[in-house]
Amino acid sequence: MNSRVVARTVWTLARRALWSGGRPRRGLLTLTLTALMAAAFGLGFLALFSQVYDSGLPRAVSMRLVGWAFTLSVLMLALGDLHAVVSAAVTAPDLDRLRAAPLTTAQLLGLKLVETLPRTLPPVLAIALPAALGYGLTHGVIALVPLVVTMLLLWALPLALGTLLALPLLHLAPATRLREPLALLATLAFVAGWLVNAFWMPRLALEVTDLGGALRMLPAPPDWSPATWAASALAAEPRPAREALAACAVALVVSVATTAWVAARLLPAAQSRAASSASRFTHASARRAPTLALAFLRRDAALASRDWPVLLDALANLALWSLLPLALLPIAPLPPQVIARDMLIALSVSLGNDVAARALPLERASLAWARLSPVGGARWVRLRALGVALAGGAFILTAHALVCVAFGLRGAAALDVFVFAAAAGTSALATGLLLGARFGEAAWTDPRAMLGPGGRMVSAGTLLAQAAVWLLLAHSLPLAPVAPLPGVLLLAAGVAFSAGALALAARVVERREYTHG
Amino acid sequence: MNVAAAPLVVQALVRRFGRIEAVAGVSLRVDPGEIVGFLGANGAGKTTTLRCVAGLLTPDQGRVTVAGADLARDPRVAKARLGFLPDRPFLYDALSAREFLAFVAALYDLPADAAERRAEALLERLGLAADASRTLEGYSLGMRQKTALIAALLHSPPLLLLDEPLNGLDPVSTRAFKDLLREHAAAGGGVLVSTHLLDVAERLCDRVVILRAGRVVAEGTLEALRDGHADRSLEDVFLELGVQGGPA
Numbered sequence: 001m002n003s004r005v006v007a008r009t010v011w012t013l014a015r016r017a018l019w020s021g022g023r024p025r026r027g028l029l030t031l032t033l034t035a036l037m038a039a040a041f042g043l044g045f046l047a048l049f050s051q052v053y054d055s056g057l058p059r060a061v062s063m064r065l066v067g068w069a070f071t072l073s074v075l076m077l078a079l080g081d082l083h084a085v086v087s088a089a090v091t092a093p094d095l096d097r098l099r100a101a102p103l104t105t106a107q108l109l110g111l112k113l114v115e116t117l118p119r120t121l122p123p124v125l126a127i128a129l130p131a132a133l134g135y136g137l138t139h140g141v142i143a144l145v146p147l148v149v150t151m152l153l154l155w156a157l158p159l160a161l162g163t164l165l166a167l168p169l170l171h172l173a174p175a176t177r178l179r180e181p182l183a184l185l186a187t188l189a190f191v192a193g194w195l196v197n198a199f200w201m202p203r204l205a206l207e208v209t210d211l212g213g214a215l216r217m218l219p220a221p222p223d224w225s226p227a228t229w230a231a232s233a234l235a236a237e238p239r240p241a242r243e244a245l246a247a248c249a250v251a252l253v254v255s256v257a258t259t260a261w262v263a264a265r266l267l268p269a270a271q272s273r274a275a276s277s278a279s280r281f282t283h284a285s286a287r288r289a290p291t292l293a294l295a296f297l298r299r300d301a302a303l304a305s306r307d308w309p310v311l312l313d314a315l316a317n318l319a320l321w322s323l324l325p326l327a328l329l330p331i332a333p334l335p336p337q338v339i340a341r342d343m344l345i346a347l348s349v350s351l352g353n354d355v356a357a358r359a360l361p362l363e364r365a366s367l368a369w370a371r372l373s374p375v376g377g378a379r380w381v382r383l384r385a386l387g388v389a390l391a392g393g394a395f396i397l398t399a400h401a402l403v404c405v406a407f408g409l410r411g412a413a414a415l416d417v418f419v420f421a422a423a424a425g426t427s428a429l430a431t432g433l434l435l436g437a438r439f440g441e442a443a444w445t446d447p448r449a450m451l452g453p454g455g456r457m458v459s460a461g462t463l464l465a466q467a468a469v470w471l472l473l474a475h476s477l478p479l480a481p482v483a484p485l486p487g488v489l490l491l492a493a494g495v496a497f498s499a500g501a502l503a504l505a506a507r508v509v510e511r512r513e514y515t516h517g
Numbered sequence: 518m519n520v521a522a523a524p525l526v527v528q529a530l531v532r533r534f535g536r537i538e539a540v541a542g543v544s545l546r547v548d549p550g551e552i553v554g555f556l557g558a559n560g561a562g563k564t565t566t567l568r569c570v571a572g573l574l575t576p577d578q579g580r581v582t583v584a585g586a587d588l589a590r591d592p593r594v595a596k597a598r599l600g601f602l603p604d605r606p607f608l609y610d611a612l613s614a615r616e617f618l619a620f621v622a623a624l625y626d627l628p629a630d631a632a633e634r635r636a637e638a639l640l641e642r643l644g645l646a647a648d649a650s651r652t653l654e655g656y657s658l659g660m661r662q663k664t665a666l667i668a669a670l671l672h673s674p675p676l677l678l679l680d681e682p683l684n685g686l687d688p689v690s691t692r693a694f695k696d697l698l699r700e701h702a703a704a705g706g707g708v709l710v711s712t713h714l715l716d717v718a719e720r721l722c723d724r725v726v727i728l729r730a731g732r733v734v735a736e737g738t739l740e741a742l743r744d745g746h747a748d749r750s751l752e753d754v755f756l757e758l759g760v761q762g763g764p765a
Contacts, residue, residue, distance in 0.1 A: 280652045282613040288622040288629045295623030299612065306611040306652070366607040371573050373624040374597040514573040514603075515534075515565070 001107055010114055017118070029453045030118050037126035045069070045134030053138045055212045059235065060220075062135055067221035067231035069131035070154055074227045076123045077158035079185060084119050085159070085166040088112040109263040113159065120159060128154045128230075135235050142234055146245050150230035153252045157226050160255035160262075167266035226251045280306070292375070293383055300387040303362055310362065310447040314354045321350035322399055336407035340417045341474040346467065347399050348425035351392045353463045356432025359388050360509070361440030361450035368514045377510030378503075385433055385502055392429050396421050419487040423494035424470040430498030430505070431466065435459045437508040522585030523548050524598075524676035524707025525570065530579035532565050539565040541731035542579070547676065547707035552698060554718035555711040556755055557728035563711040564604060566728070567680050570709070571601040584675035597625060600674040604681045606665030610654035614645060614664045617653060618671060625672040632671065639667040643693055658685030666694065670701070677701060679710040683717060695721055719751040727758050734758050 017027030045065075052062050098108055113120075129151060136142030166182070221228045229251065232244035282302075289295035304311055325342035334342075360367055360381075370380035400421060404414045439455020451459055477486055525547040532540040540562045547553045557563045568574040570581050572588060572595070581588040586595035609617055615636070622632035640646040643663040648656070653664065662685050669677060677698070683691055698708050698721065712718055718725055719739060727735040727742075735742055735758045742758075743749045 280654075281650055282616060282652060283650070288619040288627065288632050290629070292623050292626070295620055299609070299616070299620050302616060303609060303611050363609070365605070366609050368573060368603075368607045369621075369624060372571055372596065372601055372607070373621075374593040374626075375624050376593060511575070513575065514568060 001101075001103055006111070010111075026453055027118060029457075030122070034122040034126050037122070038130050041127055042130035042134060045131050046137060049134045049138040051211065052215060057212055057215060059139065061215050061218065062139060063231050063235040064218050064220050065215070066131050066135050066235045067225075067228045068218075070128050070150075070227035070230050071221050071225060073123045073128040073154055074158050074225075076127070077120060077155070078161045080119065080123070080158075080162075084116040085162045088116045105264045105267050106260050109260070109267060113259075116159075120155060124151055124155050132234055139235070146233045146248075149245060149248050149252060150233055153226060153230055153248045153255070156252055156255040156259070160259045163259045163262050167262055167270050170266070170270040292379075293386060296383040297387055297390070300359075300384070304391075307362065307447075310358065313447045314358070317354045318347060318350055318395060321354075322347040337409060337413050337417065338474065340403045340407050340409055341420045342471060343403055344396065344400060344417055344421035345424045345470045345474055348392075348396055348421045349428045349463055349467045349470065351395060351425055352428030352430075352432035352435075352466070353459055355392055355395075356385075356388045356429040357436040357459055358447075358450045359384050359433060360436040360505075361442070361444060364444075365442045365514070367440075367442070367509070367512070370509050371512070371514065377508075377512075378506035381433060381437070381502055381506040381509055385430065388429050388433065389426075392425055396425050416487070419490055420470065420474055423490040424466065426491075426494035427497040427501070428463075428466055430501035431462055432459075434501045434505040434508070435462065437505040437512075522582075522675075524551075524584050525709060526580075526582040527566070527570060528580045528582075530566060530569055530581065531577045532562075532569055532574060533577050539731055540569065540576075543728065543731070543733055544579075545709075545726050545733060545736065547709050549675075549705045549707060550702050551724060552702050552708040552710065552722045554722035554725035555709055555728065556713075556715070556718060556725055557711075561728040562731040563728055564680055565731075567601070567678050567709070567711055568603075571599065571603075571678055572596055573601075573603075597672070598674050599676040599678060600669030600672065601678045602662075602665050602669045602680060602682050604684070606661050606668075608653045608656075608661060608664060611652055613652050614640065614649040614656075614667075617664065618668060621668045621671055627672055635671060635673075636667065639670060639697075642697065643667065643690060659687060659690060662686060663690060663694075666697070670697065673704075673706075675706050677706060677708045677710075679708065679712075681711060681713065683712065683714060715751045715755055725751070727755060729758065 014027075017025055018031060019025060019028060048065065049062055052065070098111065103111075132142060132147060132150070136147075221231070226248065229244045229247045232241045233248050289298050322343050325339055325346055369375070370377050375383075396418075400414070400418050403417065404410070409417060435451065435455060435458060439451040439458065441450060441452050441455075444450045449456065473490070523546055525545070527543060527545045530540050530543045531538065543562070543566055545553070555563050555567070565574060569576045569579075570583070570588070572592060581595070583595040584598040586598055588595040609620070612620065618636040618640075619632070622629070622636065627635075637646065640649045643666070645660060645663055645667070648660065653661065656664065662682065666679075666682065669679075679698075682694065686694060695717075698710070702708055702723075710718075710722065722739075724736070724738050725742065726733055735754070739751060739754075742751070742754045
């Protein structure tokens with residue numbers, strides 16, 4: 001392998017992933033988000049370490065904080081790396097060409113792992129490095145060599161863990177089936193962490209009045225964790241521990257060697273297995289459905305139920321969103337009806353983001369049938385909306401029944417909660433379909449990334465904006481017995497908004513062009 | 518099958534991508550019972566033309582008429598009268614071939630019994646019947662191609678548009694495929710087939726259209742294109758006209 005030419009090609013591709021053809025590319029968004037996240041974490045750590053330093057707390061407290069920041073980075077990476085390894089080293093589209101070239105397994109893995117850097121570096125650059133720099137700037141004791149060794153370790157260790165876990169897993173399940181659940185696992189862990197944080201932070205804010213006292217009580221991260229060794233190598237008291245630095249260096253070498261060793265033994269077999277994809281036998285009727293609407297519903301049910309990572313992801317997210325308002329209960333005690341409104345609104349709005357926005361991208365390139373067949377884009381979107389509305393309606397009705405039983409809501413109060421959910425759900429589902437039509441990516445592999453990066457940002461922003469509007473209404477309108485007029489107006493607003501959004505979605509689908517498969 | 522009008526009439530079709538004119542005023546016609554070969558070097562504009570005719574791309578100028586129906590003014594009727602096999606088929610991987618064909622039958626509003634009979638007959642004919650209850654994700658390239666061809670033929674359209682249809686097909690399937698096209702033409706349908714396999718075009722097509730840089734540079738029967746030189750093959754003609762450097 002001509003390393004210089006390969007390195008130059010990798011560099012050219014990396015540059016073009018940021019900017020090419022006179023316009024910004026997708027990589028620039030990742031870079032910007034990482035920079036923003038790094039800035040946010042950096043400023044946060046700087047403020048925290050300054051306060052620790054100014055209040056005269058022992059350096060061990062800072063070391064514990066650094067240790068936990070490093071642990072968070074390692075955990076995020078370890079989960080994400082399972083997916084990154086499978087995607088890059090086993091199912092990458094250019095793998096056949098590379099496997100046919102006279103490369104050693106280590107060279108091939110090295111090339112593919114370089115490609116994963118945009119996905120595997122952000123936690124290190126946005127969490128671990130700002131923590132280390134924040135500590136260094138306030139305590140003034142960071143040397144370059146320990147910084148480089150620890151950052152490399154925090155990158156290489158999760159990668160070794162990811163390789164160690166992912167490649168044996170590929171002997172149990174085909175790569176194409178494994179890749180999406182692994183992406184799902186990483187995202188769910190992240191969302192669950194976020195939800196735990198959402199429960200924990202408000203309580204902490206209420207309970208902790210003395211930050212110094214709280215930080216003193218912060219437990220130390222486990223001694224056996226390399227993240228703790230890395231923190232000791234940078235921030236141990238009274239000076240950075242040489243033994244910890246040596247342990248980090250050894251762990252780094254072991255991580256790299258383990259990755260290479262495991263890959264050399266398991267990667268070729270995993271790549272061969274990935275080349276074949278297994279079919280499933282179905283017993284569904286081959287007879288066409290009596291109506292087009294039923295044909296769509298039957299197809300949608302098959303697509304959703306057979307793509308179980310997508311289904312599981314949607315279900316988990318819906319549950320998490322519905323539970324989120326409960327996090328606020330201890331801070332702001334609210335009447336059960338308002339809490340019920342909030343929970344149903346959170347669920348309804350998230351249906352737009354998690355179910356409707358994925359409906360059209362779930363069809364991948366086959367959405368071309370909307371233009372190719374005589375059905376037409378507008379009818380296609382309406383029929384898709386029907387499936388989404390039935391699924392969304394089932395979720396809302398089930399959640400409504402559960403919430404009403406849990407909070408003891410009956411009659412007018414239950415109807416009031418339902419009106420909010422139906423109005424919010426109708427507009428959210430239509431908005432979701434529009435976003436899916438506009439930003440859907442036919443070649444998605446991660447169920448959380450069926451929209452492009454820009455689309456995901458717009459979708460998240462839309463979700464928050466809708467939630468804000470409906471929650472504002474929920475908290476400003478009087479409680480039941482609700483007057484009929486506001487209820488009807490709410491529903492009418494939801495329906496009118498969704499009609500506009502569906503018309504726009506139809507326009508997008510009708511005008512989408514298919515230049516290649 | 519509506520055979521009263523010409524299955525396809527394309528007039529002065531233009532399609533640009535930014536500053537690049539991929540199709541620059543293409544006019545062509547496919548008559549009932551005719552198989553027309555659509556030849557050209559890579560990037561000549563064949564796929565773009567086929568996709569404009571299929572309704573997947575909107576032309577910047579020009580007119581497309583499918584079996585008498587204007588694609589711009591009456592897209593639903595025009596689309597109901599054509600079947601398109603793209604170079605990379607549009608399949609739902611999570612559906613079996615039978616489920617997929619049942620869905621396509623619903624898209625074209627075919628009667629359930631007739632659609633099922635026709636789908637089964639075509640699956641049998643192309644050797645897919647035994648695998649047709651398996652999900653499409655595990656199908657080979659040739660099997661996917663055959664499934665997509667059946668989907669294109671299911672509603673017996675007057676016009677068949679085929680983009681590199683023989684990709685991945687074994688010799689037995691290739692023969693069955695060609696027989697199906699001949700039968701389609703014999704029943705009065707028209708076929709426009711884009712292919713790089715010149716020997717296939719030579720044996721299968723009644724007429725060829727050669728495209729270069731988005732323009733039609735030659736059109737006619739093989740005899741006419743040979744221009745009185747019976748010893749010239751289609752390859753000779755194509756190399757002279759269809760690639761850059763030949764006379765436009």
